[in-house]
Amino acid sequence: MTHQTFTGKPMHPAAKMFAEECKAGEMDRREFMTRATALGLTTAGAYGLLGMASPAQAADMAMDGGTLRMQCEVRAHKDPRTYDWTQMAAVTSGTLEYLVEYSSDGSFTPMLLSGWEVNDDASQYTLMVRQGITWNNGEDFTADDVARNIARWCDKGAEGNSMAGRMASLIDEASGQASEGAITVDGNNVILKLNSSDITIIPGMADYPAAIVHSSYDADGDISALVGTGPMKVETLEVGVKAVLTKTDHPWWGNANDAYAGGGNRLDRIEFIDYGTDPAAWVAAAEAEEVDCFWETVGDFVDVMDGLGWVKSEVATGATIVVRPNQLAEVDGKTPYADKRVRQAISMAVDNAVCLELGYASRGVPADNCHAGPVHPEYDASVGRLPYDPAKAMALLEEAGMADFEFEIFSIDDDWRKNTTDAVAAQMRDAGMKVKRTIIPGSTFWNDWTKYSFSSTNWNHRPLATQIWGLAYRSGEAWNEFGWANAEFDALLAEANAIADADARRKVAGKLQAIIVEEGVTVQPYWRSLYRHANEKVTGTDMHIAYLPQTYKWALKG
Numbered sequence: 005m006t007h008q009t010f011t012g013k014p015m016h017p018a019a020k021m022f023a024e025e026c027k028a029g030e031m032d033r034r035e036f037m038t039r040a041t042a043l044g045l046t047t048a049g050a051y052g053l054l055g056m057a058s059p060a061q062a063a064d065m066a067m068d069g070g071t072l073r074m075q076c077e078v079r080a081h082k083d084p085r086t087y088d089w090t091q092m093a094a095v096t097s098g099t100l101e102y103l104v105e106y107s108s109d110g111s112f113t114p115m116l117l118s119g120w121e122v123n124d125d126a127s128q129y130t131l132m133v134r135q136g137i138t139w140n141n142g143e144d145f146t147a148d149d150v151a152r153n154i155a156r157w158c159d160k161g162a163e164g165n166s167m168a169g170r171m172a173s174l175i176d177e178a179s180g181q182a183s184e185g186a187i188t189v190d191g192n193n194v195i196l197k198l199n200s201s202d203i204t205i206i207p208g209m210a211d212y213p214a215a216i217v218h219s220s221y222d223a224d225g226d227i228s229a230l231v232g233t234g235p236m237k238v239e240t241l242e243v244g245v246k247a248v249l250t251k252t253d254h255p256w257w258g259n260a261n262d263a264y265a266g267g268g269n270r271l272d273r274i275e276f277i278d279y280g281t282d283p284a285a286w287v288a289a290a291e292a293e294e295v296d297c298f299w300e301t302v303g304d305f306v307d308v309m310d311g312l313g314w315v316k317s318e319v320a321t322g323a324t325i326v327v328r329p330n331q332l333a334e335v336d337g338k339t340p341y342a343d344k345r346v347r348q349a350i351s352m353a354v355d356n357a358v359c360l361e362l363g364y365a366s367r368g369v370p371a372d373n374c375h376a377g378p379v380h381p382e383y384d385a386s387v388g389r390l391p392y393d394p395a396k397a398m399a400l401l402e403e404a405g406m407a408d409f410e411f412e413i414f415s416i417d418d419d420w421r422k423n424t425t426d427a428v429a430a431q432m433r434d435a436g437m438k439v440k441r442t443i444i445p446g447s448t449f450w451n452d453w454t455k456y457s458f459s460s461t462n463w464n465h466r467p468l469a470t471q472i473w474g475l476a477y478r479s480g481e482a483w484n485e486f487g488w489a490n491a492e493f494d495a496l497l498a499e500a501n502a503i504a505d506a507d508a509r510r511k512v513a514g515k516l517q518a519i520i521v522e523e524g525v526t527v528q529p530y531w532r533s534l535y536r537h538a539n540e541k542v543t544g545t546d547m548h549i550a551y552l553p554q555t556y557k558w559a560l561k562g
Contacts, residue, residue: 008049010119011132016043017124018504023053025506034110035381038467039506041112042206043122050111059109066543067562071273074545075286076299077446078247078278081238083223084215085157086164088483089450090464091299093212094553095276096227098236098249098269099140100215103131103150104206108319108549110467112206116145116216116233126203126504129196139218140254141231147189153216154194158182169474169481170208173198173501201502204471211466212552233257235269235556244447249274249555258556270559281418281446290314290539296560297538297545303365303420306535314537317546321534322379322465322472324371325363325421327354327413327428328526332487333457335412341458341487345404347524350411351390353397353435354428359529363424368532374517375477375528376469381506383469384514389521394435401437410438414459416449425460428527454485461485465534465550469513470500477520486525493519 008015019040026036033054040050048058077091084100087093093100103117114120118134137145157167160180168175174196176183188195196205208214218231227238235256239248251272258269277295279285283305289295290312301309301316310316329341329350340346356370371377372389401407411432415425422443429439453461466472475481478497479489496516503509520526536547544557 007046008052009044009121010046010114011044011121013121015045015049016122019043019045019050019053021505026054031381031506034379035467037110038112038207039203039381041110042203043126044120047107047109047111047113065562066270066559068270069272070270070560071275072271072297072542072545072558072560073275073277073295074297074299075279075289075295076276077281078241078243078245078276079450080243081223081227081241083162083165083221084217085162085167085213086482087213087215088164088166088453090212090551090553091276093215094299094555095238095241095247095249096215096230096232097234097553097555098274099230099232099234099238100217101233102210102214103216104210104214105554106207106210106467106550106552108546112210116150120206122206126201126205126502127198129198129205131194131196133192133194134257135192137233137257138255139231139233140237140252141218143218145233147192147194149216149219150194151187151189152219154187154196155182156217157214158186164482166475166482167208167213169478169483170204170211170214170471172474172478173200173202173205175199200498203504204468204474204501207467207471210552211471212464212550235259236274244278246278247276249276269556271555274555274558281416283419287312290537296542298536300547300551301535301537302418303363303367303423305419306365306367306537309537312537314539315542317536317538319534319547319549320368320379321532321549322377322467323463323532323534323550324375324377324528324530325424325460325462325532326375326485326526326528327425327458327460328486329458330454330456330485330487333455335457340406340409343404343406344524345400346406346409348390348522349397349400349404349406349437349524350432351397351521351524351527352393352400353432353437354527354529355392355431356389356527356529358431359424359427359527362427364420364530364532367535368530371528371530372517372521373524373526373528374520375463375472375526376513376517377531379465379531380467380469382500382510382513384510384517387514387517387521390524394431398436407436408438410440411458412440412442414442414444414449414456416446416460417443418446421460421462424529428460428529454483456485469516470497473497473516473520474501477525488523488525490519490523
């Protein structure tokens with residue numbers, strides 16, 4: 005018998021409402037899957053509400069064993085809750101696993117959890133911890149481990165801990181830690197009692213910095229001795245060169261579980277090989293048969309790899325880039341971007357469609373500078389952006405006394421991010437502004453990515469716009485690279501996260517969009533389609549909508 009919920013208990017009352025909204029065309033299927041499964045419905049149960057069967061999985065014949073070689077940037081290891089690049093999670097993904105998994109169809113499924121329940125107003129979550137799991141040191145994995153990790157995520161005092169932004173509704177503002185009584189253990193369950201209703205808790209647990217660590221975890225320890233629940237270990241990690249994952253004899257829980265059996269952990273070895281940021285070097289490696297798969301294929305190189313005959317996977321996403329001024333940054337003793345007129349001028353000088361064409365070979369759709377879009381259920385398409393108006397942009401600069409100011413825009417030295425930033429700089433110059441471009445090697449760019457005065461950063465897809473806003477735009481968050489603080493925005497964001505009804509939530513989200521746009525917080529020019537190429541020997545590596553490294557699915561064909 006197939007249950008509609010992970011626990012076999014009645015579905016959350018909002019699930020049927022979401023299904024009717026989906027049937028009525030008020031939200032698309034991916035949005036529905038995200039909302040319904042976050043409330044505890046199984047994937048089959050969610051599709052069933054729509055009168056549909058779950059899509060059949062691909063039946064490629066995967067063999068046991070072998071080595072898969074992937075082109076991928078190799079970055080230094082650090083505490084997972086401070087991961088700020090998905091490739092970091094890829095290297096540890098065979099060892100450090102997640103409570104919840106997010107899939108490209110929008111669904112959430114339990115991993116180290118067996119399921120969860122959410123009360124009617126999403127102010128209390130009951131997390132059921134999967135039984136029979138052991139750490140690779142032989143210890144049992146328990147509810148105490150889950151509670152301890154969530155408490156670690158809530159530590160706002162840990163530098164760079166972006167998980168605190170995802171767990172904000174559990175945190176006491178005065179102490180910067182989990183509120184008293186917010187996280188309790190009841191047998192095999194962990195009970196979360198939130199300070200306010202929050203529908204983003206489960207999505208937050210599926211994001212890549214939410215890897216689960218052992219009580220002995222030491223960020224400075226030997227990564228080859230990392231204790232986790234997964235089937236592999238990190239054998240070696242050489243930053244900028246190569247990382248190697250190898251299969252262990254640890255009895256992996258997934259091989260005995262119907263949801264994961266047959267999917268994986270077939271590989272003996274995964275090699276992540278770093279060829280730098282120039283895609284031409286990746287193509288050369290493919291032609292020389294040094295790699296079997298790319299981490300990502302970008303821009304015009306999508307056509308190049310199609311021409312080589314490699315197999316392409318593609319997904320439309322909420323992945324994007326922001327080219328943003330930092331409102332706190334000092335330049336020559338001044339804070340030029342603290343002036344809203346300066347920020348608005350930047351936005352009005354840039355045609356986002358031009359950025360998409362020149363920066364990403366038109367492989368996506370233009371955006372509205374508010375970091376919410378058609379892939380997000382809250383998105384209000386009626387809000388729009390500040391108009392593209394170069395003459396008005398210069399008038400605003402003159403009004404601010406900044407007409408002679410020289411803007412310096414920083415970017416990484418890669419393909420599409422550099423090209424997009426170039427397109428912004430060129431359009432600002434066309435509007436009459438003075439602009440200097442500074443390009444920084446990838447090996448150093450990410451060390452202080454939140455601190456540049458004016459720079460570009462790519463952002464992954466997240467299923468809810470309120471997730472992104474909570475991570476990047478809410479006052480004081482670790483990933484708030486804009487240096488922006490707005491009390492009205494923060495209050496509206498909390499209100500939006502407490503609303504289940506899509507239409508009511510969209511009205512509040514529209515206000516949030518309008519504030520970001522009117523404040524000129526960023527140029528967020530387009531939404532990207534993501535691509536990955538692999539040779540014909542590889543299976544299970546299809547591009548993930550949010551780059552999440554589900555390495556247990558990767559294999560070679562027999």
